Amino acid sequence: AIVVTVTPGGGYRVNERDLVNASADTLRAALLKVAGDERGAPVTLRADGRATHQSVVTAMDVLGKLGFAEINIATVNDAGAAGP
Secondary structure (H helix, E strand, O other), X not given: OEEEXXXXXXXXXXXXXXXXXXXXXXXXXXXXXXXXXXXXXXXXXXXXXXXXHHHHHHHHHHHHHXXXXXXXXXXXXXXXXXXX
């Protein structure tokens, strides 16, 4: 399984490894490195509740263009963060 995390600042992690920047090309390269030619693996997209909508959509777009079909989406809220 592959886990893509969108951080509060809009950055990305793939399987808990921080990427050098938040570009779609960097995310794409990291996913290709982890998945190789396998597109049937389930992907969990974990987005921090404070992440921008655009950063989440970008991650979904990259996953879709690479051909990943099984994408689970989860929001993550920091337990120490103040609630509404």
